[in-house]
Amino acid sequence: MANTQTDATVRDRAFALLQRLLPTRWLSMLVFRITQIRHAGFKNALIRLFLRGFSVDLSEAEYAIPENYDSFNHFFTRALKPGMRPLAADPQALLSPVDGTISQFGDIRDGRIFQAKGHEYSVTELLAGDAEAAQVFMNGRFCTIYLAPYNYHRIHMPLEGRLRKWSYVPGRLFSVNAATARALPRLFARNERLNAVFDTRAGPFGLTLVGALFVGSLETVWAGRVTPPHLRGEPAHYQPMNPVILGRGEELGRFNMGSTVILLAAPGAVEFDPTLAPGRTVRMGEAIGRWRQHG
Known part of the structure; x- marks a missing residue:
């Protein structure tokens, strides 16, 4: 058993090292352009593959x-037939925003979020130094959900909310699979991402859309395509020009390839379902917990 664990650790670290050496932004841009090709023979062969x-x-x-489908990206971000993702009947259910697998969830302790054994990162880092936004989530709760390539790749609201502010954070484009999470410290605080904070009946609620290797294209219903291009430099913070109010289960964005979503809740706002566990698969619209009325 010890040798098996050691071998797995070595493989994880080797995979992380390889990614450090790769031109991840260039590769992700190349994949994005390939997925946009509309030539019938090419895109049909790619989808079939x-x-x-x-x-x-x-x-x-x-x-x-x-x-x-017009292109591979059109297939990858495919819409579902009506009724395929019914929303949990309980009006105070905290809905899963995506189809995916629970990576981690739990309490934000001393402002830090658990990533994997031996690794954690701070809420402030995740929110790109926005201390005001980070403060409301101190001692709150988080949930990290990983989207595999075969999952449905649109992102929906866990509960009704009004967009307070959002930001685009330039960063790396490492893989966000379990092996990289085990080997690379502060993975989600390093990668390119989009942070959105909503005002809800449960208080402030945050959603972070994390880009990844080959899958760095992020899009929202209020700003359209945010990346690519994959920029360098300081984070860009935005206040909504017009009110953006989204109902529970309403689409808020999509990955034009897949990645990870992180939910942030204020202290006392959310109780997770007792059956929730790392490795559990979830579907958009199912209850992963309940939210409490703020104030």
């Missing part, structure tokens, strides 16, 4: 025939 490699249930999708 993907379907052979991953189990994708196209019977749920708006278009069940691969040839009906």
Whole structure:
């Protein structure tokens, strides 16, 4: 057992080292451009190749025939047929915003979020130094959900909210799979990401969309495509020009390839479902907990 664990650790570290050496922004831009190609023969072959490699249930999708998609990206960000993701009946259910796998969840202790054994990062780092936004989540709760390539890749509201502010944070584009999370400290605070803070009946609520290797394209319903291009430099913070109010379960954005979503809740705002556990798969719209009325 000890040798097996050691071998796994060595593989994780080697994979992380390889990523440090790769031109991740250039590779991600290349993949993005390939996924936009509309040539019928090329995009159909790419979609068919993907379907052979991953189990994708196209019977749920708006278009069940691969040839009906304009590009690989159109297929990857596919809409679902109406009713495929019913929302939990309890009006105070905290909805899963995506289809994915629970990576970690729990308390934010001393302003820090658990990433994997031996690794954590701060809320302030995640929110790109926005101390005011970070303060409201100190001693609150978090939930990290990983989207695999075969998952549905649109992101929805866990509860109704009004967008208070959002930011684009330039960064690296490391993989966000479990191996990299185990090997690379502060992974989610290093990668390119988009942070959004909403005012809700449960108080301030944060969602972070994390970009990753080959999958660094982020899009929201209020700003359109945010990346690419993959910029360097300081974070860009924005106040909404017009009110952005989104209902529970309403689409807020999408990954034009997949990655990770992190939920942030203020102290006392959320109780997670007692059956929730790392490694559990979730579907958009199902209850992962309950929220409490703020104040």
